[in-house]
Amino acid sequence: MADGNWLQSDRMNSGSSTQGQNWQSVVEGLIGAGRVVEAARFMESHLSASPGDVEALRQLARIQLHLGAPHQALARLWAAAELRPDVPSLDYEIGVVHLALGQWDQAAHHLQREIDRQPTHADAFFNLGWALGRAGRSEAAAAALAEAVRLRPDWIQAWYNLGNLLLGALKRPAAAADAYGHVLAGMPNSPEALCNLGLACWELGRDGEAEGHLRAALALKPDMTAAVSTLGNLLTASGRMAEAIGTFQAGLALCPDDVSLALNLGVALGSDGRASEAVDILTAATRAHPSCADLWNALGRALLSLERVEVARSAFETALRLKPDFAHACNNLGNLDSSLRREREALEHYRRAHAMAPTDSRIQSNLLFFLTNMGIVDKAEVVAEHRRFGEIQEAAVPVDAALLPVRPADGRLRIGYVSPDFCDHAVTFWFEAILEHHDATAFELFCYACGPRADAVTDRLKGYVPHWRQIGHLSWDVAADVIRRDGIHILVDLAGHSAWNALPVFVRKPAPIQATMIGYPFTTGLTRIDYRVTDIHTDPPGLTDDDYTETLVRLDYAPTFRLPRHAPDPGPLPALSGGGIRFGSFNKPQKITEEVVAAWARVLNAVPDSSLLLVLPGGDTPSVQDMAGSWFLGHGVEKRRIETVGTCQLDQFLDLVRRVDIALDPFPYGGGTTTVLTLWMGVPVVALRGSGPASGVSTGMLGAAERLDLATETVERYVEMAVGLTTDLKALSQLRAALRPRIARSVISQEMGYVRSLEAAFYDWGRLIPYERNGAECAESVD
Numbered sequence: 009m010a011d012g013n014w015l016q017s018d019r020m021n022s023g024s025s026t027q028g029q030n031w032q033s034v035v036e037g038l039i040g041a042g043r044v045v046e047a048a049r050f051m052e053s054h055l056s057a058s059p060g061d062v063e064a065l066r067q068l069a070r071i072q073l074h075l076g077a078p079h080q081a082l083a084r085l086w087a088a089a090e091l092r093p094d095v096p097s098l099d100y101e102i103g104v105v106h107l108a109l110g111q112w113d114q115a116a117h118h119l120q121r122e123i124d125r126q127p128t129h130a131d132a133f134f135n136l137g138w139a140l141g142r143a144g145r146s147e148a149a150a151a152a153l154a155e156a157v158r159l160r161p162d163w164i165q166a167w168y169n170l171g172n173l174l175l176g177a178l179k180r181p182a183a184a185a186d187a188y189g190h191v192l193a194g195m196p197n198s199p200e201a202l203c204n205l206g207l208a209c210w211e212l213g214r215d216g217e218a219e220g221h222l223r224a225a226l227a228l229k230p231d232m233t234a235a236v237s238t239l240g241n242l243l244t245a246s247g248r249m250a251e252a253i254g255t256f257q258a259g260l261a262l263c264p265d266d267v268s269l270a271l272n273l274g275v276a277l278g279s280d281g282r283a284s285e286a287v288d289i290l291t292a293a294t295r296a297h298p299s300c301a302d303l304w305n306a307l308g309r310a311l312l313s314l315e316r317v318e319v320a321r322s323a324f325e326t327a328l329r330l331k332p333d334f335a336h337a338c339n340n341l342g343n344l345d346s347s348l349r350r351e352r353e354a355l356e357h358y359r360r361a362h363a364m365a366p367t368d369s370r371i372q373s374n375l376l377f378f379l380t381n382m383g384i385v386d387k388a389e390v391v392a393e394h395r396r397f398g399e400i401q402e403a404a405v406p407v408d409a410a411l412l413p414v415r416p417a418d419g420r421l422r423i424g425y426v427s428p429d430f431c432d433h434a435v436t437f438w439f440e441a442i443l444e445h446h447d448a449t450a451f452e453l454f455c456y457a458c459g460p461r462a463d464a465v466t467d468r469l470k471g472y473v474p475h476w477r478q479i480g481h482l483s484w485d486v487a488a489d490v491i492r493r494d495g496i497h498i499l500v501d502l503a504g505h506s507a508w509n510a511l512p513v514f515v516r517k518p519a520p521i522q523a524t525m526i527g528y529p530f531t532t533g534l535t536r537i538d539y540r541v542t543d544i545h546t547d548p549p550g551l552t553d554d555d556y557t558e559t560l561v562r563l564d565y566a567p568t569f570r571l572p573r574h575a576p577d578p579g580p581l582p583a584l585s586g587g588g589i590r591f592g593s594f595n596k597p598q599k600i601t602e603e604v605v606a607a608w609a610r611v612l613n614a615v616p617d618s619s620l621l622l623v624l625p626g627g628d629t630p631s632v633q634d635m636a637g638s639w640f641l642g643h644g645v646e647k648r649r650i651e652t653v654g655t656c657q658l659d660q661f662l663d664l665v666r667r668v669d670i671a672l673d674p675f676p677y678g679g680g681t682t683t684v685l686t687l688w689m690g691v692p693v694v695a696l697r698g699s700g701p702a703s704g705v706s707t708g709m710l711g712a713a714e715r716l717d718l719a720t721e722t723v724e725r726y727v728e729m730a731v732g733l734t735t736d737l738k739a740l741s742q743l744r745a746a747l748r749p750r751i752a753r754s755v756i757s758q759e760m761g762y763v764r765s766l767e768a769a770f771y772d773w774g775r776l777i778p779y780e781r782n783g784a785e786c787a788e789s790v791d
Contacts, residue, residue, distance in 0.1 A: 247462025428459025504528020
């Protein structure tokens with residue numbers, strides 16, 4: 009926001025001339041000639057002879073305030089008050105001096121006394137607004153400024169301050185936009201007002217207007233860093249990465265020492281997949297501004313995306329040294345340790361970050377995602393932590409029962425899907441068929457994108473729906489209002505506690521019916537989400553229902569999966585070449601618990617000359633390779649038998665899977681997308697059933713592939729199954745050849761069936777939503 013410091017009125021009453029005050033004309037002449045110091049000396053001389061002259065005391069106080077001596081000015085005004093406490097505007101003048109001294113409460117006290125005496129004193133209201141705002145009493149400050157502009161409607165300075173307060177502390181962008189409109193009506197070429205109006209419009213989701221105002225501000229003042237940053241961030245959120253990066257670069261060329269521009273450019277480059285360039289920019293910025301914690305945190309994130317984990321750790325630790333309560337830097341250390349399977353260290357960082365920012369939903373979501381992944385606490389604690397998330401978030405945002413939105417004349421239900429992953433992401437494999445096959449005559453579709461990424465897949469998905477909204481940059485309240493204005497009947501979360509989720513929007517209950525599905529394998533913990541869409545394999549009836557705050561709705565079909573169109577042929581079984589059995593796991597390292605390592609070590613020890621291939625962040629580096637090997641040393645497995653590779657794109661990933669004979673699923677949190685892709689490449693997946701969070705995901709996929717025999721009941725049986733598959737290479741080779749055709753004809757490929765089953769659930773939920781017939785609101789009959 010431009011000009012974060014408000015404009016303050018230090019205007020004090022000039023006083024009225026009085027008969028016999030010969031000093032008045034002398035002082036006015038000195039001040040008019042710019043001889044202010046001489047004027048002060050003259051007044052001091054006058055007062056030494058006439059110490060009881062109240063008007064002279066007030067005049068000297070004004071001069072001393074002008075000369076930067078507020079303490080002396082205050083002493084003169086108190087002397088005047090002792091002589092004549094009933095002098096009009098004296099409390100106002102004392103209040104103004106307290107403002108100059110930064111004594112907000114004292115200033116507010118005297119300004120309020122003045123208002124009580126003179127209720128139409130616009131200047132007193134203006135300065136009271138300033139004092140209350142600086143004292144953190146934002147609502148009262150806004151009320152004071154609103155009264156100032158009521159008394160003086162054309163007061164541009166007051167409208168500007170009111171707009172800044174509404175946009176900043178009070179988070180009311182609509183009211184702020186109205187205030188800046190008044191500023192611009194009287195001062196149309198104010199770059200500060202244009203910049204802040206642009207920010208307000210952006211926060212309201214009016215991106216086109218916002219961009220126009222920001223560009224107008226920059227045309228007037230090209231080096232206005234606030235306008236550059238806001239415009240660049242708007243373009244980033246819109247997926248216009250080349251324009252965003254160019255905007256930040258142009259701003260830095262004009263203002264090379266600006267920290268915010270360097271920070272935003274680094275973040276934009278990272279979001280655009282140009283992490284190496286981001287590291288270069290942010291490294292240079294940390295050299296120029298070594299005490300800026302935000303720069304070190306952003307540098308750590310860029311380094312982590314390049315899998316330079318230890319250098320990233322150093323950057324995050326530096327950020328925390330500079331800012332010990334920096335919750336997001338602590339959270340990022342948790343992410344780093346989690347990626348390296350340092351469970352206890354990661355848990356400590358996540359809990360510490362949550363303690364620093366107990367209501368920050370993103371930090372708490374990271375903790376929950378980690379607990380669900382790792383299995384290092386028992387299921388009861390995981391359930392309790394999820395419920396605590398709901399309690400914290402819902403307690404902060406009470407909601408009233410909202411009126412149900414009426415169906416349009418055609419009777420269609422309006423369905424809103426919310427996800428940060430409408431892009432080249434695993435969720436798209438499960439979701440795209442839903443968009444493509446929805447019955448447009450019965451459902452009107454809306455997509456609400458809340459993540460930072462947009463790409464060619466995003467463009468493809470946009471083609472399926474008539475309404476697409478970008479809400480990731482909006483406040484939770486404004487995002488919820490956008491959804492309410494769209495009249496959504498059923499709002500569906502596709503992320504759960506995954507990164508960049510929008511669960512706080514669901515807390516605000518913008519739709520009468522809310523559900524969650526696909527993106528997260530456990531409860532959200534929110535009682536305001538009504539349903540979780542699942543299936544009998546992922547959540548067997550009677551086994552997990554009590555773990556959820558949502559009502560489980562088990563569809564007749566397993567989730568559909570849009571299989572890769574250009575996947576390579578599985579090829580022959582690698583073991584037939586004589587190199588020994590190669591096991592593999594392609595899941596996130598967070599899922600590889602100590603119990604999993606022990607089970608895998610038993611498999612390797614039972615199969616001579618076998619090896620294990622793991623995909624890990626930084627897996628191509630010697631340090632990570634050594635670390636992964638050390639996990640197994642204590643179980644009697646030599647490091648040379650553990651092979652690691654770095655993370656990669658889908659085509660490289662599929663080629664990697666072809667090099668493996670048998671995949672080992674981690675537990676308790678098994679694979680989802682990874683399991684299906686592995687089976688598609690002809691590689692059998694050995695999994696472990698369970699009753700814990702997320703333990704049924706791989707089992708569900710194996711059931712859909714008609715290979716539930718590969719989902720075992722105990723760790724002992726898991727080891728036996730993996731070892732047993734290696735004893736008959738001919739049978740294993742036949743299984744490899746059969747898996748892809750089996751997947752192709754399985755229920756996960758029956759897209760229309762799944763979508764119709766989902767739509768049937770939507771119909772059932774929406775039976776009581778009013779719809780319009782012949783001008784009257786009615787509800788469908790319920791049997």
